[in-house]
Amino acid sequence: xxxxxxKDRERLHPFSLKDxxxxxxxxDGGLFIPxxxxxxxxxxxEALAEKSYADMAVYLAQTVFDDIPAEDMDRLVRDAYNFxxxxxxxxxGLYNLELFHGPTYAFKDFGARFMGRMLGYLGDGxxxxxxxxxxxxxxxxxxxxxYGVDNVKVxxxxxxxxxxxxxxxxxxxxxxxxxxxxxxGNFDDCQRLVKTMFNDRELREQVRITSANSINLLRWLPQxxxxxxxxxxxxxxxxxxxxxxxxxxxxxxxxxxxxxxxRMGLPIKGFVAASNAxxxxxxxxxxxxxxxxxxVRTVANAMDVGAPSNFERMLWMCGDSYSNMTSEIKGFSCSxxxxxxxxxxxxxxxxxxxxxxxxxxxxxxxxxxxxxxxxSTAHAAKFTEIIQRAxxxxxxxxxxxxxxxxxxxxxxxxxxxxxxxxxxxKG
Ligand SMILES: *Cc1c(COP(=O)(O)O)cnc(C)c1O
Numbered sequence: 081x082x083x084x085x086x087k088d089r090e091r092l093h094p095f096s097l098k099d100x101x102x103x104x105x106x107x108d109g110g111l112f113i114p115x116x117x118x119x120x121x122x123x124x125x126e127a128l129a130e131k132s133y134a135d136m137a138v139y140l141a142q143t144v145f146d147d148i149p150a151e152d153m154d155r156l157v158r159d160a161y162n163f164x165x166x167x168x169x170x171x172x173g174l175y176n177l178e179l180f181h182g183p184t185y186a187f188k189d190f191g192a193r194f195m196g197r198m199l200g201y202l203g204d205g206x207x208x209x210x211x212x213x214x215x216x217x218x219x220x221x222x223x224x225x226x227y228g229v230d231n232v233k234v235x236x237x238x239x240x241x242x243x244x245x246x247x248x249x250x251x252x253x254x255x256x257x258x259x260x261x262x263x264x265g266n267f268d269d270c271q272r273l274v275k276t277m278f279n280d281r282e283l284r285e286q287v288r289i290t291s292a293n294s295i296n297l298l299r300w301l302p303q304x305x306x307x308x309x310x311x312x313x314x315x316x317x318x319x320x321x322x323x324x325x326x327x328x329x330x331x332x333x334x335x336x337x338x339x340x341x342x343r344m345g346l347p348i349k350g351f352v353a354a355s356n357a358x359x360x361x362x363x364x365x366x367x368x369x370x371x372x373x374x375x376v377r378t379v380a381n382a383m384d385v386g387a388p389s390n391f392e393r394m395l396w397m398c399g400d401s402y403s404n405m406t407s408e409i410k411g412f413s414c415s416x417x418x419x420x421x422x423x424x425x426x427x428x429x430x431x432x433x434x435x436x437x438x439x440x441x442x443x444x445x446x447x448x449x450x451x452x453x454x455x456s457t458a459h460a461a462k463f464t465e466i467i468q469r470a471x472x473x474x475x476x477x478x479x480x481x482x483x484x485x486x487x488x489x490x491x492x493x494x495x496x497x498x499x500x501x502x503x504x505x506k507g
């Protein structure tokens with residue numbers, strides 16, 4: 081399998097998996113896509129999903145990454161996916177897929193853990209530094225995703241005083257190959273520092289560094305696997321087929337992965353792009369005009385994206401056709417007030433505490449009717465203040481988060497100084 085940039089229409093510049101994975105973004109600024117979409121045997125998927133998520137994901141990963149020896153893929157996938165996925169049923173045919181039972185209690189674990197293991201494997205034993213700036217959640221998913229991977233060192237930059245105590249605990253209590261740097265500055269300073277490091281030729285001649293950006297092919301593609309599992313569970317429980325899947329979206333990696341699953345042969349009817357007030361994609365679906373812009377802050381802040389990177393992959397999968405896209409995806413957007421009301425409604429009607437991102441999925445499901453399920457992308461306990469505001473209770477911390485909160489935090493305080501950071505990375 082070769083990989084191309086979405087911008088390379090003539091397909092003049094093929095990349096190997098390893099080169100595409102280490103580059104992250106293509107040199108022409110496009111996103112990597114595979115040269116063709118592999119087809120799966122659904123009978124086999126359904127039989128394997130009966131055994132376990134890992135068994136099914138091994139088959140899918142072997143099909144997608146066909147140049148990696150099957151037994152290596154088997155080992156890497158089983159190591160990555162050692163936590164449950166739950167299709168939860170409410171009353172009235174309402175279903176949600178809980179994707180937050182991994183180590184950082186958000187669905188980003190599915191991409192980050194797979195990517196961590198794959199980069200370690202593809203790196204051929206040469207040491208590499210994963211460098212990431214974070215405003216909170218990405219840092220913990222990346223730190224956990226790469227934790228304990230041989231020959232990989234993770235350096236996370238986060239702004240002093242700007243991340244929640246829970247987020248800081250998740251990044252700074254691992255130890256081992258994870259080095260958190262608490263930067264005297266804001267998130268933009270952290271991002272600027274990371275950019276400066278990637279542009280520092282002298283540094284890059286001495287140490288191998290790469291990013292763990294969410295647009296990376298190795299974070300994106302494995303997110304298609306849980307759509308297959310959800311479908312099998314949903315079909316088993318309802319006897320129905322062809323669900324509509326509601327996806328709380330920000331940078332649209334998750335939804336684009338669902339579209340990829342559909343094209344691999346998964347019988348999904350369509351998708352709902354469920355967004356908060358950052359409604360660039362729902363607006364496009366309504367008007368045909370794509371107007372990326374600055375994001376606005378909302379209570380579902382992991383979805384605060386004004387210029388979603390994966391829109392390019394969505395267009396590619398629709399053959400650049402607006403009518404193809406609108407026949408497959410419906411848009412939905414909502415205000416903060418509606419999100420808070422939804423959290424309250426879910427709690428009062430069903431006794432279920434939903435995080436704000438997943439509540440957007442619930443609202444979109446209510447709006448379009450419930451002939452499928454929505455994806456629940458994070459555990460409510462990660463957003464205690466918002467839950468407090470909406471329903472007046474404090475959700476119980478799951479064991480992993482409580483454990484992290486009780487541990488000693490280890491980090492290095494640094495100034496927002498590029499030359500010092502370069503020296504630090506050189507060791
Ligand atoms: C990242 C994130 C999203 C948005 O996912 P995209 O793939 O960027 O669309 C939604 N919910 C939560 C909790 C997230 O962390």
